[in-house]
Amino acid sequence: MMASSYNAKEEDGHHHPGSVGSGGPGGVKSKKPDNTAFKQQRLPAWQPILTAGTVLPAFFMIGLIFIPIGIGLFVTSNNIKEFEIDYTGVDMSSPCFNCSQNYSWNSTSSCSCSVPFTLDQAFESNVFMYYGLSNFYQNHRRYVKSRDDSQLNGDKSSLLNPSKECEPYRTSDKKQIAPCGAIANSLFNDTLELFYIHPNGSRFAINLVKTGIAWWTDKHVKFRNPAGGDGNLSIVFQDTSKPVNWRKPVYELDPNDPDNNGFINEDLIVWMRTAALPTFRKLYRIIQKKKDNMTPTLPPGDYILEVTYSILTINVTPDYPVRSFDGRKRVILSTISWMGGKNPFLGIAYITVGSVCFFLGVVLLFIHHKYGNRNNNADIPN
């Protein structure tokens, strides 16, 4: 019942000057609040009122801007040439059927198959060769985590003592796995080669550039081989074990090119950048355009895609076992534009949103015309 707090009195207390009756109001500090715009909540403000009338221009503007952008994007996207070859080998007719049946990681037989295809149109400029996987959940939570960036960054201690996140792909045969983790373990290991069948029947191997496919920063900053061993990676990695699914250790990924070997192998780097969605493609090779600029990079005609299921070791050739998860394997040849690969969606989206805005603008115009005036009249009586 009684006073619960003395705040109130405390404030009153301020007004007792020392000697009662002597001090005038000047002597007492007034509690009068400051008359500032902020304290009185009178800051100058812009007060938009959303009515059909006021938002009309915005809708038309959006429509007018979006539709051209959309058309531009759509056209750009359509100019991109893209060719896709599925070599999963699910069908009996598929050349890779036999190989695909052999889905175990540990199967011993080597297998390769040739997939013929025909390009109707010439591919100008650089052609990017991707491999595409479907239903491969590289974004699975535990999978994504299963790596050790420090190890990949060439950290010596991490090399010999990888992060716990790599479990259960951390050690094998009491040796530490390098690179550890499930991501590295499941490295895509099909070898893809491309041949152009000259109309005269002869096969020309197309030069596939295997560097420059990873992000520059990944290759030069994020991924590094451990120091030491005078450049001899086999010494550096001597105390480690290869990932269980691999046929060969990490320092033999590209023995010919020391700048593309070990952790800085670009195929590994590309693989390690986990895809966002279960159906994804990853850059595999780049077919650089001819120097002469006269002939297209890939002239129209017949081609053969040679899929070798054994890039790492000659004697052991597992198919990349997509069949265990109903996955598909594809090879995609694509040119790119300033906005990336072929994707008409964005253009369509822009056109759609633009049209919707325009349509809504018309609707609002109607509403404004029909009902807006009523309110205005109501607002301002003559």
Next chain:
Amino acid sequence: MACEKRQKFGRSMARETGETKSAKVKKHKRRKSKKETKTRTVHANILYDNTKGEDNPNRHYANNKIKTTKYTLLSFLPKNLFEQFHRFANVYFVFIALLNFVPVVNAFQPELALAPVVFILSVTAIKDLWEDYRRHRSDKEINHMDCLVYSRSEKRFVEKYWKEVRVGDFIRLRCNEILPADVLLLSSSDPDRLCHIETATLDGETNLKQRQVVRSFIDLDCEFDPIKYNSVIECEKPNNDLNRFRGYIIHRNGRRDGLYKDNLLLRGCTIRNTEEAVGIVIYAGHETKAMLNNNGPRYKRSKLERQMNVDVFWCVIILLVMCLFSAIGHGLWMFQYGDKRPVFDVLSPEGTELSPVVSAIYLFLTMIIVFQVLIPISLFVSIEIVKICQVYFIHQDLELYDEETDSQLQCRALNITEDLGQMQYIFSDKTGTLTENKMVFRRCTVAGVEYSHDANARRLAMYQELDSEEEDCTSHGGTLPRRDSVASHQSGKVVLRSQSTKSHRRTGSRAEAKRASILSKHTAFSSPMEKDITPDPQLMDKVNECSSQMEFMRFHSQSLKQIPPDLCDVFDFFIALTICNTVVVSSPNQPRQKVRRFELKSPVKTIEDFIKRFTPSRLTSGSNSSSSSSLTTNRSSSMKPGCSMLSSPSAESTLTRLNEEKRQEHDLHAFCPVPHNYEKTKAVAQDECELRYEAESPDEAALVYAARAYKCALVGRLPDQVTVELPHLGKLGFELLHTLGFDSTRKRMSVVVKHPLTEQITVYTKGADSVIMDLIRPATDDCKGKRQRKILYKTQNYLNLYAADGLRTLCIAKKVLSKEEYASWLQCHLEAETAIQRREELLFESALRLETNLQLLGATGIEDRLQDGVPETIASLRKAGLQIWVLTGDKQETAINIAYACKLLDPEEEIITLNADSQEACAVLLENSLHYIQAKFLCSPRPAPQPDYPSIHFSTASSGTSTPFLVHRLGLVIDGRTLAYALDKSLEDKFLAVARSCRSVLCCRSTPLQKSMVVKLVRNKLKVMTLAIGDGANDVSMIQVADVGVGISGQEGMQAVMASDFALPRFRYLQKLLLVHGHWCYSRLANMILYFFYKNAMFVALIFWYQFYCGFSGSAMVDQWYLIFFNLMFSAFPQLITGTLDKDVSAETLQELPQLYMSGQNSEEYKPYMFWMNMIDAFYQSLICFFIPYFAYVDSDVDLFTWGTPITTLALFTILLHLGIETKTWTWLNWVSIGFSIVLFFTVALFYSATCPTCFSSPSNTYWTMQKLLGDPLFYLLCVLTPVAALLPRYCYRACQGTLFPNPAHMGRQLDKLPVDMRRLFLSQSQMKLGSLGALFTPRTPFIPLCRPFYKDYMPRVTHPHMSGIKAKEKEKSPASPVPTKNLDLQDTPLSSKHSDNHFALNYRVPERLQACRQSSAGALSENSPLSPIIGSLPYTKDSRTGTLSSCLTSTPLLCQTEAPRSPSLGENLIDERSNQTSLLEQTQDGDCAPSPSCLQEHCLKTTFL
């Protein structure tokens, strides 16, 4: 110095919190409980000094060191954490963070997941630490204050720190010192053995309180010597009741003396007017009453928060559903692979394979972590921040600042600001809340003669004008000094004023008030307006005549009985006004020093003594001489009051001596009586003006000032004597035998005095007319009795008149006791006084015994002016849809008139008056009024909307929760007694049904308890938001019960303020507080909460959609850092700014269009469906934000975070733009905050992506992502497209809403945009008639245009079967009745005649009363009616007041009967009734009782049209 100290003290007290204290007390109690049982025994410490406490019996009591800190250095962390974990939200978030440490389920890096929780916990901890440190510092300061403690070794009082004071110590207190502990007063330098204290820090009351030395020490002649003290005190254990202290002191000789609260000085009070006092410490430190009373701040949960919690609960459900969905999805996903383990399905760290089911269970927990953001951790923190800002802005509002008192609004409860915007019912006190509580004596009636005090009325009118002029002037920026001069001039006594005390309340001039505000604390209730009463010349003459006659009588040694009775009554009347109170007299030039009467010598204890000291030179020996030096010398000569109590000095000697003195004077002026008078009054005036009256209630002060105006001035008050200065007679000392204080049950107070002139023991009683009138018993002998009955009758009439004028009425009565009567009463009374148990009850009974058979002297009418702006405030609050109930303790007529004055009741509306005197009667009345209302308003077809007012509907009651209820243009008036019945369980529903359909309700004569019961009833039954506003202690319970309690920081102490959530200086500020700040707070917070839910849902949903593409594995494409800090950093600031500053409508418009307030009442900003709408919108937006990037990147080489980061960015843009759509006012702060958010996000993202490729462990690996994205045109394309697509529906909806179905706030905003003059024009038009804008408000509006009654064409149809049943019954009975059964109830109070042309009365009578009523109605004034002798014997009838007569339901409709179209069936009925009534009218006029407003019908219910 003292003030500074006091401030510090007050501050420290404020900081003390309940917990530590209670813990401490508990500790001590535990220890003590072994030793003692129910009481505390206190010995003097000096007896035990040698043994250093070993056998000091006081050693177990708490010492005076206070420690209000919660923590020590060591205990801070555990204790603080423990306290924080009392909040459920914190536990939840910690639980989730800890889940991350379990490897199988973890979603984030565990340390990172802890970050937000740790952040929030540490912010709170730092705040607590700071507060605790401040508490510690103030404790230290207080503990080291000095006081004088008696030291055994040094045999004197030595300075010690407060903390060293122990129970049983003797301390010496000097003037203006603060008491360090609860002290039993043993000695005082005051000759009367009194000690004055000021209890402002405890209860805010600034008047002085007297405390008495313990009885057994009163007689001590010499200085109190602690060494000689060897008594033992036994008293109660420490408790927090400030008004109770009981115990006794046992002396060595075995004598026991009782101890009462009057003996106890409480810690925190300040000693005033007393040079020195000595006492023994009884309770110290945390066991003092002040500390035990110190509760922490109030915690209330607002309606919005309750609603929010429901939605938080829904969020939990949504969260669980989403988690469950994901878990099941994951299980199925796992299941589809069967035994073929895909490579990406990584085994658990242990390398074991998990079955789909186990996986799903683990995943469920993981998902809870991932989706935790859905339950917004930052919401609670944000709300607190926003509320603090809101409170800050409310505090800063210049318009809520009262210049006069230099006080602004105080928010005492920090967490219910938004409730202010949702109020539906206001329960207001009347006195001091609606009115100034500045009682001004207005007129009086003495012995049946009315003195209208016209001059006084004119004077008051002048003040009124002045005030309004002042208002205009200040509002237009006028200067104050000019006002000042005007005011001084007009108020007349310029000289007087400069010397007189100023009040901080509404004085004549504001400037003056400002000047006076310094002094304000020192004398309450004494503005010039209250003091300078212009006497009525007629009465003045009478007083003079009376005095001179008395003088003459005395001169001729004649018995005073020869004076004509009316003069005698006048004399007694003024004596009663002067002495029947508890006013303390003090002098202004030495504030807080009690005036030592008019001479320097010792106080007068007996009349001989008085005469002995009465010298002709008294006038020159000024009253301002309270020099303290004289006190010590006086002490020895002072006599023991105990002896003087019953001593009866010889009347002769008194008179002769007086006469001698008088004669001298008289001789001097024998030939010039007028100048004599004149001079004398002048002298007296000067004498008086230096006296201040400190009254506990304003009424008392007003009456004393009134008496002073008639030269009957109170000049001194002691516990046993009152000195009055009278014209001609000079100063008279009245021996004060007893004071029976005022209490709300008795509603009166009495003093028992020994009349110095007649030597009779006289009781003067002053009280509410309702109670006093019942106690009047006219003398039995014919002549006197007749006269007294006449007086009674006349006075009653005048009382009615006063009430009709809205004056507060008090009756003054007296009673002369014979010695024997007195002796017998005294015996009982003394027994009661000395009783240790049930003392209060016994005293109460004793008072009741004394206050009987009184003789009426007269009555006073005191005006209590309305505060400025009250009618306007009420009108606009009502327009805002608030139901206003006034609960007052005043009498019905007064209340009704004030209600009319403040526009609470409209003269055009009907009033239903409920007065019942039994439960059954009340039930029937309620039933009938309910039927009446239904019949009148519901059965009749609605009036067709008139073309002018296309929008007028009956409104639904604002409650919104229950069935729509109609609020009619009805007023309900109910008195306290009926209210008591109506609040009974069986009737409360009916009462509510009636009350809620009335536009205004007025409860009169209600007790504090009833007030709180009414509030509770309405709050609980109607489920509405209630606000209670009041200023006095009697409103405290109501304030505490209501959802929001508002205290007016007025004159009646601070109790109401202490109990309140908001304290206002004036009632009219309520308008801005509710309409503007309440509205803003509500709409801001509601929008912010909704936005929060939306924001979190939208963000979480993004991750949810992703689960479909990651095998429901709980993976997130948004990096965990973004995920965790998104809410905390990136999107936090703009919403805080908007939540704090957004104004949907400007303050001016909100005040000009109170209708806008209804959006809050109906919770329109935050309705349950809105939560779901927001959720749906959130899901839609997240779908857009997810799938546009999804399709843009599908089947590309995009990696997890290069895809996820744009989504985060898009979400941020969308969320900010969404806020932009919802923001109504854009100040630079909004722009800055939004810009800051975006910049912050990109800065953090760039920095984070650039720093360290390996620092952030595995899932987060966004190295160089942002940089890469910024180089990608696709990213920009997405940033443009997605927010537009996501916000399209909302934007479009808002635009359409703005045009097609704008809500009132929308219109208000449009109005804001109009140029000022246009706006004014429009507003003025909308005030006059509800134009098209009004149309927008009306669907929910109880606002009905004032100009034209809408039910003009309707007749009241009292056709309900029940009613007609009663009628039938009545008809059956009527022939048997000897007197006319249908008796017209004239109810001809001035009120009704004033305010209504038509009356409509429903009367109901309980059978038992019939006989008596009939008798009185027939004019048979038989005195032998057994049931109600008084009523029977009186020539008038008090219908509602006595309660014996009637229970009547009155209403005054505004009906133009002539216009009324009648349906045939009804018409008959009506005509029939009308003829009946006409005949009744004749009958009543024929009979003698025509003027008697009595109602006499047996079980009859009549409708009467005059």
